[in-house]
Amino acid sequence: MTAPATTRGRLVRAASELLEEAGYATASVAAIAERAGLATGALYRHFPSKAELFVEVFRNVAEAELVAMESAAERSSGFEERLAAVIRTYATSALRNRRLAWALVYEPVDPLVDAERLAYRRRYCAGMADLLREGVRTGAIPEQDVEVAAAAVVGAIAEALVGPLSPLPGGAQSEPAIVAAIVGFCRGAIGLTAGSRGKESTS
Amino acid sequence: MTAPATTRGRLVRAASELLEEAGYATASVAAIAERAGLATGALYRHFPSKAELFVEVFRNVAEAELVAMESAAERSSGFEERLAAVIRTYATSALRNRRLAWALVYEPVDPLVDAERLAYRRRYCAGMADLLREGVRTGAIPEQDVEVAAAAVVGAIAEALVGPLSPLPGGAQSEPAIVAAIVGFCRGAIGLTAGSRGKESTS
DNA sequence: TTGATCTGTGAATCCCGATTCACTAGCCTG
DNA sequence: CAGGCTAGTGAATCGGGATTCACAGATCAA
Secondary structure, three states: OOOOOOHHHHHHHHHHHHHHHHOOOOOOHHHHHHHOOOOHHHHHHHOOOHHHHHHHHHHHHHHHHHHHHHHHHHHOOOHHHHHHHHHHHHHHHHHHOHHHHHHHHOOOOOHHHHHHHHHHHHHHHHHHHHHHHHHHHHOOOOOOOHHHHHHHHHHHHHHHHHOOOOOOOOOOOOHHHHHHHHHHHHHHHHOOOOOOOOOOOOO | OOOOOOHHHHHHHHHHHHHHHHOOOOOOHHHHHHHOOOOHHHHHHHOOOHHHHHHHHHHHHHHHHHHHHHHHHHHOOOHHHHHHHHHHHHHHHHHHOHHHHHHHHOOOOOHHHHHHHHHHHHHHHHHHHHHHHHHHHHOOOOOOOHHHHHHHHHHHHHHHHHOOOOOOOOOOOOHHHHHHHHHHHHHHHHOOOOOOOOOOOOO
């Protein structure tokens, strides 16, 4: 986000940008190096392989994402607010950059990078499970299988936001509306009273 | 499922099997041909490319899946039963063969094959949206954004079942329990009263 | 029987992107 | 300034899998 002072930093930056713009597949070593203003060989002075470079890219992005969600959770108090804040944070960020979100969640990558992504998802899912557990403990939501519920919540958000079926491509809707619909969906899903469910009037 | 009478059929069969067993990446032309008892070149007598072969494979599997779900829906009456039947059908089949389900939903494939997969998901999602719309119309579930809800339901199921975070790999649970948890989750998600939510007792 | 067409063979070829490597340029240190 | 280090160059190499192709056998119609 700030200054890619070092060459290494510029490479990471270039790789991130290409990932955002055109996906992992298009982010060839040649392209990355060129964008960083280097020749292909130089990349290997800084990373043992393309995969390792992307491990770092993924780690960066994922870390930032997780931090944002954690701080969002801390900023709000009470189970319901926390849940909404976490979902909204993720949803908003994913919506801001769909391609990146897609790469982070679904896009095919080397096994090495995949491991990183998996770790990220696990942490995200674990965090969600913790949150749900808290809700169950305090009686905010009914007894339930929090592991499955957490996975399902994560999946629901991901699919609704970045999946190939996501609403925008087809029947355009405003982003806030989508986010609201998702929050409502998830609330109901885990047993909170529903509140608004996105669409107020029959269209 | 029945007789791979024609050579073409044997190729499709072989490709499906390899897809199930080890995924798209491992299903090289050489491997497919070998399993079908042919030399690599022969494949090209029947399909213009590997991708086109897999388009057919995907189409077959997806078609069967959709038919199964439709017939499940028709066999049951009333919104709640229909919904449960559809989810249970999908969940059960995915659980029976996770690898295939994964390939069908997430695994990296050529653009050509991807288009086929996308079409399949769209149809599935559209079906779900129709079902939800019916629910809204009959008053079984509250007014809501059925498009987003349908996508979220599909995503929740997929993630909970075949996603890398899915419960089985880690903390083993019985399949029926997972299916039940998912059905409960989805019921709540769209605004049905929850009923059982999978876990009856605090573990 | 002849030859035309179809199906199959499998080694050779192509393609394409990651990786290597011989070499250059700047820079610090004694 | 020589020697040694780091950073960088970009063409050549490598690897792996899809695709092609020159060459059979088999079948069938005339």
